[in-house]
Amino acid sequence: MYKINETTINLIKGDITKIKNDAIVNAANNTLLGGGGVDGAIHKAGGPEILEQCKKIGGCPTGEARITVAGKLPSKYVIHTVGPIYRGGENREAELLYNAYYSSLKLAKEYNLKTIAFPSISTGAYGYPIYEASDIAIKSVIEFIKKEGHILEVNFVLFNDKDYKVYEEKLNQKFN
Numbered sequence: 001m002y003k004i005n006e007t008t009i010n011l012i013k014g015d016i017t018k019i020k021n022d023a024i025v026n027a028a029n030n031t032l033l034g035g036g037g038v039d040g041a042i043h044k045a046g047g048p049e050i051l052e053q054c055k056k057i058g059g060c061p062t063g064e065a066r067i068t069v070a071g072k073l074p075s076k077y078v079i080h081t082v083g084p085i086y087r088g089g090e091n092r093e094a095e096l097l098y099n100a101y102y103s104s105l106k107l108a109k110e111y112n113l114k115t116i117a118f119p120s121i122s123t124g125a126y127g128y129p130i131y132e133a134s135d136i137a138i139k140s141v142i143e144f145i146k147k148e149g150h151i152l153e154v155n156f157v158l159f160n161d162k163d164y165k166v167y168e169e170k171l172n173q174k175f176n
């Protein structure tokens with residue numbers, strides 16, 4: 001557990017669909033119509049209500065975020081964001097990934113949500129190297145907390161040991 005002012009940042013290993021927070025974040029694509037990875041898992045576990053709302057929203061640009069109900073999931077809302085596809089790092093990937101985290105947190109604040117869980121956006125099918133991506137994720141979250149406050153708990157939910165260890169190392173560097 002890491003603390004900034006009133007906010008705690010936690011690392012959790014496991015499946016984000018099992019988390020009970022005000023919102024969990026989905027690593028979606030521009031259509032918001034579902035896919036594989038964490039997106040597939042969220043729609044599968046949450047049921048059709050999420051997709052119905054996504055269809056009405058009609059898509060989401062990279063780096064932005066949209067909100068829906070969470071259907072059968074234990075959390076209240078799903079915040080769908082779209083990370084960049086990694087194409088070597090010279091195509092604004094870092095900025096877009098930063099924005100994906102930041103805009104998700106902004107939306108959470110708008111809805112007065114206090115607890116939020118993030119998967120590791122863009123580091124699966126979208127190919128963003130975990131070492132670089134975790135730095136950006138942590139930076140974006142810390143800057144949001146310092147500037148905007150409001151959120152009480154940010155949970156990074158990592159699906160595998162390797163990603164968890166990378167996040168742990170980075171957070172320990174920042175906080176110790």
Ligand code: AR6
Nearest residue numbers: 015016027029035036037038039041122123124125126159
């Ligand atoms: N809980 C937490 N993390 C998970 C889960 C889960 N249930 N399942 C997978 N992960 P990815 P992206 C991890 O590919 O790279 C989709 O098809 C996974 O191990 O889900 O942003 C979308 O529709 C990895 O570390 O998302 C898009 O088309 C991380 O989540 C595209 O993939 C992200 O991997 C988005 O690609």
